[in-house]
Amino acid sequence: MISCESEGNGSERRIGAIYSLRKVAERIGVQPSYLSKVERGEVAPPSEATTLRLANELEVDGDILLAMAGKVSTDLKEAIRKRPQLFGEMIRAMRDLPDHAVLRLVREVRDGDW
Amino acid sequence: MISCESEGNGSERRIGAIYSLRKVAERIGVQPSYLSKVERGEVAPPSEATTLRLANELEVDGDILLAMAGKVSTDLKEAIRKRPQLFGEMIRAMRDLPDHAVLRLVREVRDGDW
DNA sequence: AAGATCGTGTACTAGTTAGTATACAGTACA
DNA sequence: TGTACTGTATACTAACTAGTACACGATCTT
Numbered sequence: 306m307i308s309c310e311s312e313g314n315g316s317e318r319r320i321g322a323i324y325s326l327r328k329v330a331e332r333i334g335v336q337p338s339y340l341s342k343v344e345r346g347e348v349a350p351p352s353e354a355t356t357l358r359l360a361n362e363l364e365v366d367g368d369i370l371l372a373m374a375g376k377v378s379t380d381l382k383e384a385i386r387k388r389p390q391l392f393g394e395m396i397r398a399m400r401d402l403p404d405h406a407v408l409r410l411v412r413e414v415r416d417g418d419w
Numbered sequence: 420m421i422s423c424e425s426e427g428n429g430s431e432r433r434i435g436a437i438y439s440l441r442k443v444a445e446r447i448g449v450q451p452s453y454l455s456k457v458e459r460g461e462v463a464p465p466s467e468a469t470t471l472r473l474a475n476e477l478e479v480d481g482d483i484l485l486a487m488a489g490k491v492s493t494d495l496k497e498a499i500r501k502r503p504q505l506f507g508e509m510i511r512a513m514r515d516l517p518d519h520a521v522l523r524l525v526r527e528v529r530d531g532d533w
Numbered sequence: 534a535a536g537a538t539c540g541t542g543t544a545c546t547a548g549t550t551a552g553t554a555t556a557c558a559g560t561a562c563a
Numbered sequence: 564t565g566t567a568c569t570g571t572a573t574a575c576t577a578a579c580t581a582g583t584a585c586a587c588g589a590t591c592t593t
Contacts, residue, residue, distance in 0.1 A: 326540060336583060341541055352581060372503035377496045381507060384514040385495060389486035391521050393495060395513065396506070398528040400498040406531075407505050410524065414512040417520075440570060450553060455571055466551060 333358040350374030447472040464488030 322328065330340040335355060342348045350356065353376055360370040371378055385392040399407055436442065444454040449469060456462045464470065467490055474484040485492055499506040513521055 322538080325538080327538075335581095337539090338541065338543095338584085339582060345541090348582085349580070355581080366504060368503040368507040372500045375500065377491070377499045377503075378507070381499060381510050382491045382496075384510050385491045386486045386489065388518070388521070389482040389491075390480060391518060391525070392510070392513070393482040393492070394525050395521060395528070396495050396498050396510075398525055399506070399509065402528065404502065404505060407502070407509060410528070411505070411508050411512055414509070414516065414524070436568085439568080441568080449551095451569090452554085452571065452573095453552060459571090462552085463550070469551080
């Protein structure tokens, strides 16, 4: 587990103990042994719920951690399921675009006069 | 199971027998009893593979049948997983757009000078 | 030196998924 | 009238998911 310096406010007995594998495991509600195996890839990636709790705890983007776990967020799947043909076409079209083109599309949609 | 008229070339003893539940079940490689339950929603929707074989057999859009089964095609998920942030943003942005706006985007991407 | 904490190894499991296998009663038809 | 085919009810299951429970030796701190 990553050990990093805490702010050192004196409330912890040891520096870096806040992000110890055991502490993180406890905060996200799994057994330390399980988190250990997850980190080393010894077991299949956790469920979506557990992955998102972990992402939140480690302050990383949930979509990214889910992707690392080979999964896609339920709310994205839900959006696709509601309009499968339209979103299917769109995603398959975007798949072949370079990042900057997709980014331009995102901006266009956001600013858009739709 | 839907019974429809065949072309009547005389090779079948009874009309409409080509799409009998049993025949379809056999062609997609499941038990008739299972397909029966699937059709009536008595069991959970089949796996992605089985759903796609069924869609192909019935000549309907795979994405649509998957969506009816509450699923999303693996190749779409794969596209999202490769660029989770970008595609996550895009899909969440498109989620709130009306159909015609998404369609316009699809056309734009297709014709695009990207 | 002792107690706390560290990450890890091993063994086990409830619940779910995606079906199979077989038997059965109704219907068409020659 | 029998037999071939229809859809369906019932009972069962192998493989997988997503973990738990507990023990262990190493290390760190006082």
